[in-house]
Amino acid sequence: MSTLRARQKQERQDRIVGSAKALFKKVGFDRTTIESIADAAGVSSVTVHNYYGTKSGVLLALVNESDSLLIEKLEASLPTADIELLELTLMFARQIMDHAIATLEKNIWRQVVAAVTSDAGSQLSMAYRKLDQQLADVLVRRIESAQRAGTLQPQIDALHLGRALFQLQNARFIQFISFDGMTQDEIELRLRNDLTALFAVGIGGSTQ
Template sequence: MSSLRERQKENRRRNILQAAREQFVESGFETTTIETIAAQAEVSSVTVYNYYGTKTGLLLALVAESDALLRERMDALLSDPPDTIGEAFSAFAATIREHALSFLTKPVWRQVIAASIVEGDSQFGRAYAQLDRELARLMAKILEKLRARGRVNALVDLDILGQSLFHLQNARFTQFISIDGLQNETVDRYLREDIAALLAAAPAGSPT
């Protein structure tokens, strides 16, 4: 009986999240209400509040679901990354952008970014920051693969480098989702130029 109740609860959670995702994408975050989500999910508004609290809580749950799916896509990249830092970084950033738009729209991602800033000290903000740290660690793991091939300096702190590259990606991702007409290919070019400039900045043989 307990197992049946747990399955029913999980089904309700899944239905609520699916309804929220569809409503946010089709109607926009601001226009969507807990009541419209509840109606589509065929549950009461009280049930939605009990499970997720607010629309921001639903956003966080959707971001967590998105990141779980993204990590699955990243596993393929991690298993056999491109052979240079530039190409691996470009593939990492492209995977994030492509997955993001396959899951939510740019306007909804703008709401996610805004909530992560406004509510930085809340559960939402802390959980979102943790998801970012996990992605930065994935970038570091890709760099570990390249180091094993002799493509990354043995003296470089890969955790710091992974975080730095992730934050560069994140800045361009924010630019990407902020402008509806900005194309994926254009951002890819920007990032390739960014990383090329960084890698070429120090003269040959320089300790810096």
């Protein structure tokens, strides 16, 4: 029951992450210094480094937390059956964008993506990727359930389809956060166009 010390550690970490979030939102990532985070959290800057290694480390820790919530929310709110594949995917995308915007500014999300890419391999990057995979799994399971419900042909490969749809959605999400002027509606339209065009390919069968 080594817990008093552990609890305090947890509290300290919570304070750090909380202060970081507030500062990121207030003055942006670049202009937030590790020292300002440390000050706001009532710890020393060395402690921040000890826990999270780098400034990006703090950011990723913060995002990992909030993304775990997103998965639960998605799991709960995404309709289970009786929905078109295209609509399902769009709904999925919309919820992710909603969540992202509710959590942090686009600008900060760009830093998240950059950090995950730039130091792929770090603990926190890998945690982030794992969450992505869980998101993809949500989609896969909905596809399977649509197949059971008869809304979608059963011979389709649900796993690969779900992953492909996730990749596409994710690519568009990154586009969404990459431009301040890009609206959710515009991204939704693009994703819709993507899917419509792709789904149209199979329709005619081989022309040969």
